[in-house]
């Protein structure tokens with residue numbers, strides 16, 4: 001494909017990758033006075049991940065307004081993001097979209113979505129903002145090489161078109177390997193990419209019959225070779241193991257350890273997030289008030305659906321048809337052990353939730369995190385998932401795309417035209 005005529009001149013900024021990070025950077029640079037901004041996307045359509053995100057609703061960001069608190073949601077990149085979020089955080093992202101006419105709403109758990117609940121409104125908002133600010137975006141342009149000649153002089157080569165010249169380059173290729181290869185060829189180091197945010201497959205998982213049951217306030221502890229990880233929250237029982245927000249958070253923080261162990265580890269589940277003594281007194285109080293009821297028909301934990309409670313009794317090898325008054329101390333102990341330390345062997349990673357990301361990417365100590373400029377190649381910038389940054393579910397992954405893209409766009413404008421761009 002031949003590139004448009006303006007490619008015969010030197011372009012000010014070339015953005016490689018038409019995802020959220022690339023769009024935010026391109027729009028910000030163009031709006032801050034960069035005259036020619038070109039965005040190249042390898043697919044036939046830009047912003048495809050935004051379109052499929054959040055189950056088609058797009059969880060744009062999270063109602064977490066304090067940068068210090070916001071960074072705690074990033075298993076990787078936490079420290080580096082502090083300076084980025086102190087300049088552009090969740091509140092700035094909300095204002096940015098609302099300024100462009102996209103109305104957003106926060107749900108009770110803090111996740112922020114478009115009021116319309118439609119991810120295509122976010123896509124349209126970004127595309128319209130790019131057009132209005134004069135960004136030229138071209139699809140089916142897979143960039144395969146970037147050569148750095150001298151300060152402010154790069155040559156960009158993409159499949160099937162003539163190389164052209166650009167003063168600045170921003171790489172925002174997400175988890176795609178081609179971006180990492182380009183960065184490596186330019187002298188950057190890569191932290192080995194591994195998946196994050198997945199469910200767990202458990203060996204001999206006797207609760208699969210309860211698939212679909214979701215329980216709140218479950219404490220899960222994962223033991224790997226040298227470290228343990230713990231989360232408390234909502235857990236979803238699946239055919240092969242466990243998923244749900246608490247499990248996805250756990251696997252995000254343990255992503256590197258689990259990958260090293262080929263997804264083999266031990267998991268302990270405390271279904272009632274309680275210690276032995278308080279669980280025992282809860283059981284005894286219940287036994288006192290419901291002594292004549294059969295175990296199967298009455299359970300002390302209101303959050304347990306009947307079929308789940310029955311499986312717990314069976315796992316403890318207790319007869320479900322005995323009355324509470326007949327529960328021996330041996331059986332009580334077995335029941336308590338299953339309730340507070342139900343142990344499983346993890347044997348693999350299951351399917352992803354609604355969202356998944358790659359942990360790893362371009363090393364952060366080779367980047368100036370206030371400008372997103374490379375410390376290896378001046379004039380080269382990075383944004384988004386290509387970096388060794390990833391967040392847990394809840395809108396945090398898009399947030400660091402908005403922040404890093406905005407910072408890069410501002411810094412590029414500032415360096416090309418320090419008098420035009422306002423800070």
Ligand SMILES: Cc1cc2nc3c(=O)[nH]c(=O)nc-3n(C[C@H](O)[C@H](O)[C@H](O)COP(=O)(O)OP(=O)(O)OC[C@H]3O[C@@H](n4cnc5c(N)ncnc54)[C@H](O)[C@@H]3O)c2cc1C
Pocket residue numbers: 016017018019020021022040041042043046047048049050052053054055058059060061141142143144172173174175176178179354355356357383384385386394395396397398399401
């Ligand atoms: C199913 C799913 C749902 C998700 N839902 C959410 C959510 O609701 N909230 C949230 O915060 N996060 C969500 N995420 C994570 C989020 O989508 C990513 O973190 C985010 O898209 C990363 O943005 P990016 O711009 O860095 O990369 P991408 O969105 O991956 O964009 C990079 C773009 O670069 C293009 N590209 C790659 N290589 C080249 C090349 N050589 N030349 C030209 N173009 C290239 C790619 O085709 C792509 O369009 C979800 C992820 C998935 C998979």
